[in-house]
Amino acid sequence: MxxxxxxxxxxxxxxxxxxxxxxxxxxxxxxxxxxxxxxxxxxxxxxxxxxxxxxxxxxxxxxxxxxxxxxxxxxxxxxxxxxxxxxxxxxxxxxxxxxxxxxxxxxxxxxxxxxxxxxxxxxxxxxxxxxxxxxxxxxxxxxxxxxxxxxxxxxxxxxxxxxxxxxxxxxxxxxxxxxxxxxxxxxxxxxxxxxxLNLGSLPFARAEGIAQYTHDPRFAQIVAQRVADAAASGGADSPKPSIGAIKTLFEIARNVPGSVWANLRAKEPRASVQTFLDIYSRPSLNWNDIAGLRDRTxxxxxxxxxxxxxxxxxxxxxxxxxxxxxxxxxxxxxxxxxxxxxxxxxxxxxxxxxxxxxxxxxxxxxxxxxxxxxxxxxxxxxxxxxxxxxxxxxxxxxxxxxxxxxxxxxxxxxxxxxxxxxxxxxxxxxxx
Known part of the structure; x- marks a missing residue:
């Protein structure tokens, strides 16, 4: 133009x-x-x-x-x-x-x-x-x-x-x-x-910036399976509570889908954060993955x-x-x-x-x-x-x-x- x-x-x-x-x-x-x-x-x-x-x-x-x-x-x-x-x-x-x-x-x-x-x-x-x-x-x-x-x-x-x-x-x-x-x-x-690092601030640990994941059906499956596996194994010991941890829990509850109060009681929001941190990126990514991408999109x-x-x-x-x-x-x-x-x-x-x-x-x-x-x-x-x-x-x-x-x-x-x-x-x- x-x-x-x-x-x-x-x-x-x-x-x-x-x-x-x-x-x-x-x-x-x-x-x-x-x-x-x-x-x-x-x-x-x-x-x-x-x-x-x-x-x-x-x-x-x-x-x-x-x-x-x-x-x-x-x-x-x-x-x-x-x-x-x-x-x-x-x-x-x-x-x-x-x-x-x-x-x-x-x-x-x-x-x-x-x-x-x-x-x-x-x-x-x-x-x-x-x-x-x-x-x-x-x-x-x-x-x-x-x-x-x-x-x-x-x-x-x-x-x-x-x-x-x-x-x-x-x-x-x-x-x-x-x-x-x-x-x-x-x-x-x-x-x-x-x-x-000087602030100890990782946004994703507070569910900030993970909306693509928490709205994804495959991610929801992964989280649900992790929650079920944890329940079957008796769950992990909860960390000692602190004011900072409580504040972070509220922020997670606010940043994931659903009501804040329901999220505070549920296990999935915290599991979503940990799941994201575990799987969001792959250090083994290589040219073979890129070569196969054309077949996927x-x-x-x-x-x-x-x-x-x-x-x-x-x-x-x-x-x-x-x-x-x-x-x-x-x-x-x-x-x-x-x-x-x-x-x-x-x-x-x-x-x-x-x-x-x-x-x-x-x-x-x-x-x-x-x-x-x-x-x-x-x-x-x-x-x-x-x-x-x-x-x-x-x-x-x-x-x-x-x-x-x-x-x-x-x-x-x-x-x-x-x-x-x-x-x-x-x-x-x-x-x-």
Whole structure:
């Protein structure tokens, strides 16, 4: 879609409101957005959403990788009409931007995924539903369809130790209209995350971020069997109660389906948490599993977490449809390569045989411009939309990404370009 400019439209909206002394509900620069979001979020929520692995060096590497590339504008070109539209797996998207999956969004607000889904639907770009979401995928899909029937959505898959549960997730993703399944490869174990560790805070231990599981029929079977087995064996000794344990029990009861009082008396809620912790991810995940995935789903398969060109080649050889170059926002390995430093080699290795997306450290429209020029087909936005959600709910999540899209449009035109699909590395210069 060629338009006179999403950027100018967004600017005019904000400046028109300024005439009435009304300022944007979310800051238009990432630094201020981050500062205000910290004030709006709980300590546990901030630790989980903002935190990285180890000393945070991978988060720093993500930004340095983007800063190594400078945009080289061209002038005296007609840029009055510009196109941000792209096609991904048969879906035409309004812009080359996706809302990344962020687990345990309930730390920011209840049913966070429903709000994020509505925000994405309003913008006409996909939301990759988190496997560790705070609302079941069916509820998020219904909310998006209320905004715009058939609004684009994908599903993120964490590969469980229970293969039948993997199959159930895939079936549900197909049924709720997912446009692709993004298999997360880099979180077969949780990374060392000091911000969470220093608080002793694992959201999933409080049933925060396990809604995909507690609403799944296969997961319910596993839990029921575990409860029955425990009863048959006489059950385990209960730990000595503490104020903290009692508070956690109330939180679990609140975060799983059913009434809080019924859940407090039942064994299934606590068993659900322990079951999730035992089976949610599989360290033995390997290429043979990916090779067999095509037989299990009709959806386009995207592998999320690839950073090495040899892994990208292997993925393409197996016939995957897309790759997300990602280091999980710096949350898994301290000292990892920056995503954008890995992007160029992955793009060259793929050589057009699959779609290439990228995330981690992408905060602005100028960042999106750079990764598109480096060969990515689209960029995924993570923490930024969660900060907007913390500040202003659905409107905040939407406006943060709308601002990124607006800046992308302006950067496209101001650099002398008119179509995001025709950007090349000639638009950039590497700074060493």
């Amino acid at each position: 060629t338009t006179p400019g999403a950027g100018r439209v967004r600017q005019n909206e904000i400046y028109s409101e300024g005439v009435h002394d009304r300022v944007p509900s979310v800051p238009t620069d990432f630094g201020e957005l981050e500062r205000r979001a910290k004030s709006a979020m709980s300590q546990r929520g901030w630790a989980y959403i903002n935190g990285g692995a180890g000393e945070g060096s991978t988060m720093t590497a993500n930004r340095r990788a983007l800063d190594r590339w400078a945009i080289v504008p061209r002038v005296l070109r007609d840029v009055s009409q510009r196109s941000l539209s792209i096609e991904l797996f048969g879906q035409q998207l309004a812009a080359p931007v996706l809302f990344s999956p962020v687990g345990a969004g309930g730390l920011v607000t209840r049913a966070a995924d429903v709000h994020i889904g509505r925000a994405a639907a309003q913008l006409g770009v996909p939301y990759i539903f988190s496997n560790q979401g705070s609302a079941p995928m069916e509820d998020v899909a219904a909310a998006m369809d209320d905004v715009k029937p058939g609004a684009p959505r994908w599903f993120q898959l964490y590969w469980s130790t229970d293969d039948d549960l993997v199959g159930s997730f895939l079936q549900r993703a197909e049924a709720m209209g997912a446009g692709a399944v993004a298999v997360t490869l880099d979180t077969t174990m949780l990374g060392w995350r000091p911000q969470d 009709k959806l386009p398969i995207v592998l999320k977490g690839i950073l090495h060109p040899d892994d990208a080649r292997r993925a393409v050889e197996l016939g995957v449809d897309g790759i997300i170059v990602s280091n999980h926002g710096g949350r898994q390995i301290d000292g990892s390569i920056g995503s954008v430093d890995a992007l160029v080699d992955v793009v060259d290795a793929v050589d057009g045989r699959a779609k290439v997306l990228v995330d981690s450290g992408i905060h602005t429209g100028a960042d999106v411009f750079k990764v598109l020029a480096l060969g990515a087909d689209a960029a995924c936005i993570g923490r930024a939309h969660m900060y907007g959600l913390a500040l202003a709910g659905v409107d905040g999540a939407r406006d943060v990404v709308a601002n990124i899209i607006a800046e992308l449009d302006l950067t496209l035109g101001l650099s002398g370009n008119t179509d995001v699909t025709t950007l090349t590395r000639e638009a950039l210069k590497e700074i060493r």
